[in-house]
Amino acid sequence: MKFPIFLDNHSTTPMDPRVLDTMLPYFCEKFGNAASRNHPFGWEAEEAVERARQQIAQLIHADAKELVFTSGATESDNLALKGVLEMYKEKGDHIITSATEHRAVLDTAKSLESKKGVKVTYLPVDKYGMVNPDDVRNAITDKTILISIMMANNEIGTINPIKEIGKIAKEKGILFHCDATQGVGKIPVNVQEMGIDLMAFSAHKIYGPKGVGALYVRKKAPRVRLAPIIDGGGHERGMRSGTLPVPLIVGFGKACELCEQEMPTESVKLAGLRDRLQDGIMKHLDEVYLNGHPTQRLPHNLNISFAYVEGESLLMGVKEIALSSGSACTSATLEPSYVLRALGVGSDLAHSSIRFGLGRFNTAEEVDYTAKRIIEIVTKLREMSPLYEMAKEGIDLKSVQWTAH
Amino acid sequence: MAYSDKVVDHFNNPRNMGSFKKDEDGVGTGIVGAPECGDVMKLQIKVQNDTIVDAKFKTFGCGSAIASSSLATEWLKGKTIEEAQQIKNTDIVQELNLPPVKIHCSVLAEDAIKAALNDYKKKAEDNK
Numbered sequence: 001m002k003f004p005i006f007l008d009n010h011s012t013t014p015m016d017p018r019v020l021d022t023m024l025p026y027f028c029e030k031f032g033n034a035a036s037r038n039h040p041f042g043w044e045a046e047e048a049v050e051r052a053r054q055q056i057a058q059l060i061h062a063d064a065k066e067l068v069f070t071s072g073a074t075e076s077d078n079l080a081l082k083g084v085l086e087m088y089k090e091k092g093d094h095i096i097t098s099a100t101e102h103r104a105v106l107d108t109a110k111s112l113e114s115k116k117g118v119k120v121t122y123l124p125v126d127k128y129g130m131v132n133p134d135d136v137r138n139a140i141t142d143k144t145i146l147i148s149i150m151m152a153n154n155e156i157g158t159i160n161p162i163k164e165i166g167k168i169a170k171e172k173g174i175l176f177h178c179d180a181t182q183g184v185g186k187i188p189v190n191v192q193e194m195g196i197d198l199m200a201f202s203a204h205k206i207y208g209p210k211g212v213g214a215l216y217v218r219k220k221a222p223r224v225r226l227a228p229i230i231d232g233g234g235h236e237r238g239m240r241s242g243t244l245p246v247p248l249i250v251g252f253g254k255a256c257e258l259c260e261q262e263m264p265t266e267s268v269k270l271a272g273l274r275d276r277l278q279d280g281i282m283k284h285l286d287e288v289y290l291n292g293h294p295t296q297r298l299p300h301n302l303n304i305s306f307a308y309v310e311g312e313s314l315l316m317g318v319k320e321i322a323l324s325s326g327s328a329c330t331s332a333t334l335e336p337s338y339v340l341r342a343l344g345v346g347s348d349l350a351h352s353s354i355r356f357g358l359g360r361f362n363t364a365e366e367v368d369y370t371a372k373r374i375i376e377i378v379t380k381l382r383e384m385s386p387l388y389e390m391a392k393e394g395i396d397l398k399s400v401q402w403t404a405h
Numbered sequence: 406m407a408y409s410d411k412v413v414d415h416f417n418n419p420r421n422m423g424s425f426k427k428d429e430d431g432v433g434t435g436i437v438g439a440p441e442c443g444d445v446m447k448l449q450i451k452v453q454n455d456t457i458v459d460a461k462f463k464t465f466g467c468g469s470a471i472a473s474s475s476l477a478t479e480w481l482k483g484k485t486i487e488e489a490q491q492i493k494n495t496d497i498v499q500e501l502n503l504p505p506v507k508i509h510c511s512v513l514a515e516d517a518i519k520a521a522l523n524d525y526k527k528k529a530e531d532n533k
Contacts, residue, residue: 310443312467316408316416336443348440384422384471386447386463387440402439403516 005366008322009205009300009359010154010182015251016207016360022254023209026247034244035235045246052253059256060180060199061190062216068236069244069252072213073181074104076200077148079215079240080177081108083226084146084198085118088175092143098123098131099342100158101150104200105179109148119143128293129158129343137168147176151183155339155355156292157301159187166195175224181205181213185259186267186298191216197224203248207360208255212248215240262360270358271299273367277356278302280371285378291340291353300358305340305349308388309381314354317377321370324355348387348397408468409502415472420479423461425449433525437516444470444510448517450481450489452525457481457489462517469507473497473514481518486525492518 006014026048034049036042053064070076081095097109099122112118121139125131131149140147147169152159162178169176177198183189184199185206191199202213217239218224232241259266282288287307306314311325325337336350345353356370382388387397408416424447425432431452438445444466451459460478464471476497481489497503497511 308465310466310470312443313416313471316413316468346441347443351440351443384419384463385465386436386445387465389424389447389463397440402441402445403437 001363001365001369003320005321005362005370007356007358007362007366007370008324009357009362010355011324011357012204012210013207013359014361015204015209016255016258018258019208019251019254023247023251026250030246032246034246035233045244048246048250049244052249052256055253055257055260056214059189059260060184060201060216061192063219066216066219068215068217068239069249070213070215070240071211072204073102073179073200073202074213076202076213076215077102077104077177077179078108079226079229080198080200081105081112081146081148082229083239084175084177084224085112085116086227087225088145092141092145093117094119094121094141094143095146095148096121096123096136096139096144097148098125098150098160100125100129100153100155100339101148102154102179102181105148105150123149125158125342127344128296129153129156129291129339130293130296131160131165133161133164133168136165137172140168140172140174144172144174147174149176149178151178151180151189152187152298152301153292153339154182155337156303156343157182157298158293159183159296159298162194162196169197170195173222175222182298182301185256185263186300188263191218197222203252203255206255206259209248209251212245212252214252266360267299270362273358273362273364274300274302274356276364277358277367277371278304280368281374284371284375288378289349291343291345302356302358304354304356305345305352306354306378307349307352308385308391309378310351311353313381314352314374314377317381318370318373321373324357325353411476411501412468412472412503415475415501416468419462419471419475421459421461421475421482422463424463425451425459425461431525433521433523433528435517435520435522435524437520438466438513440465443467444513446470446474446513446517448474448477448481448514448521450521450525452486455485455487457484457486466510466513467507469501469503469510470513472501473503473510474517476500477514477518486522489518489522 032041032045034045057064109120175197184201197218199216204210289305291303340350447463460481462474464474494511494515
């Protein structure tokens, strides 16, 4: 076993060596600008980009022409929300989204609220973190121009009923954007069947390179138009200017091709490892709670709260395993996860949560080791926890007058 | 975030972790913080002839919170009540090299010391 063990595959994934091999020729030899129309260097680059576009489109059942390359999912989310709100401002100014979206959507929505006077409805989620399609329907007004709901949550792995929401959007003639960063490459995604009009995703979550992502923009029924947020040479049908990062795009394409080929076996393997980890931990510890949906969840996600133990100290106790307490984007702050809070998880248990993210290269040996170490450290920290002591003495922690600080 | 070596040492080898019986003679107990805020410290002192002869802690919180309370127990032992009053959170920050986001851990430790001292004094008053 090699240390440290990487179990934080929701934050990023190691690049697959097969992806790197495909990328390498496009740095020094085939370095052309895909927009150069007058010489073979450009043609070669353009050809490579178009091949990658096909590979990516195939994974999500889209047409290659419907993909706009960006720097990553954050930019794709920004482009979807800002581009639609700007382009369709005559039609309305209302967005529907949910409380557990990634910050790339939430903060973009907040920025539109404060700078552009856009109205945003943040739908609540149920105790498993799932959006109720009826809530989406009920939130629609005659000013609604965009629904933005994530495919699967990055912290708790809950998968939303995307197809149902897509159906409602179609019925009402409202554009539907889906942040599918955690879903693409991990679970089957079909933009046609799911009724998705815009979809953000990125390469580095699926064993591809960092720095490249895509926005799927529907071309037919309806033809979605976007106001660009980056102006320039008019690349990507005018929606995203800037020279295409050919090696990254080539890697993105290969990563998608591999995901498509391996998903049937890989998702079964990962779900098996996930269950093994969950059972291994839960069999030996009491007062351990699963966060997220018990069945409608990503195959590689496990999010657990360990009562009476603070998450950061837990991570510190298993330094040889790379894990996350809540989202990596919020770990610099002291606030507990807003996703868990939206599920109704108490602040105390939100502080006690750990996210395990399994990936293509993890092994059963690593999972068993992790379960063993987690049990050890939780037991040790509970010995050290005044809360555990009080609970064992029969004191109801909710009845205690704490001195909040 | 990278922890200082001293924080890591206290976390891996906590000093004086445990509990005294709250009603034991000469024991003062301070419990500060809240589970909702992510840290709760319990600090206890055992006093004989105005001197702290023993101290114990239990902490729910991050590594810095655990280290701050562990360090506090080390410092308390052997001090008089008067001397113990003088321990400041800034001393803890300095000793453990706490970064700005973790300063509240040291504040909590100082609060816990004060709470334990007050509890001891109150009990001593009551027993007079």
